[in-house]
């Protein structure tokens with residue numbers, strides 16, 4: 001049973017470093033999900049490509065609830081993900097790794113929770129308001145930071161990610177506003193992915209890879225081609241960072257993630 005999962009974002013579509021990879025088709029109350037499960041360093045690791053292997057699913061159409069529920073069903077406790085981002089912070093330049101620690105949610109049309117009361121398509125028909133003060137697991141963040149340091153990568157130990165609805169990129173004015181609000185990076189997939197993991201008391205962290213300067217800061221037209229090309233160049237480093245961080249993930253969980261529902265339901 002995999003304790004750890006990797007969710008690959010743009011440019012991260014297959015679990016290259018896993019051995020003996022099998023496919024699991026997991027049924028969830030939100031639909032079926034195809035998850036790959038393999039081995040690395042004696043540990044079972046689950047992998048799913050959030051946009052599908054052919055990048056066929058746009059960010060606003062990803063079935064985040066099915067994805068996270070499927071990993072929960074497989075017994076996953078810890079989720080590491082990748083996010084390709086634009087940078088608003090001149091210190092965070094294309095090619096840099098950023099271990100996210102905060103997020104701002106500007107998405108609009110997504111399904112944000114598993115807890116829809118009586119309408120929930122499962123037996124968790126309660127109302128829940130989870131704490132999200134710190135949206136990322138401190139233990140997973142520490143593992144990613146330790147691995148990035150050990151590998152000698154250009155990395156930043158913190159970063160605030162603004163999640164936009166997409167699928168278009170931002171206007172110059174939106175980036176100006178996000179900068180005032182304190183965002184360092186901009187993307188389209190961390191919400192609701194991070195919150196849904198917290199709602200199922202799973203640990204979640206994301207390593208962002210800066211693929212471009214954001215609209216109005218970049219002197220060029222923004223393209224998805226540039227994003228995928230930069231991610232392809234960084235694919236080796238991304239793989240090594242994720243795999244290296246696995247050995248720094250404590251077996252026992254001492255973070256608050258595992259008790260996220262305590263007090264959240266009013267009980």
Ligand SMILES: O=P(O)(O)O[C@H]1O[C@H](CO)[C@@H](O)[C@H]1O
Pocket residue numbers: 008009010011050051058059082083084085166187188189190223224227228
């Ligand atoms: O966040 P990931 O999945 O890396 O994808 C990023 O890349 C796409 C834009 O090129 C958007 O979907 C953005 O969110």
Ligand SMILES: Nc1nc2[nH]cnc2c(=O)[nH]1
Pocket residue numbers: 084085086087164166168169170186187188211212213214215222227
């Ligand atoms: N929203 C958004 N997502 C990205 N992913 C990679 N670059 C960008 C960007 O500039 N904006």
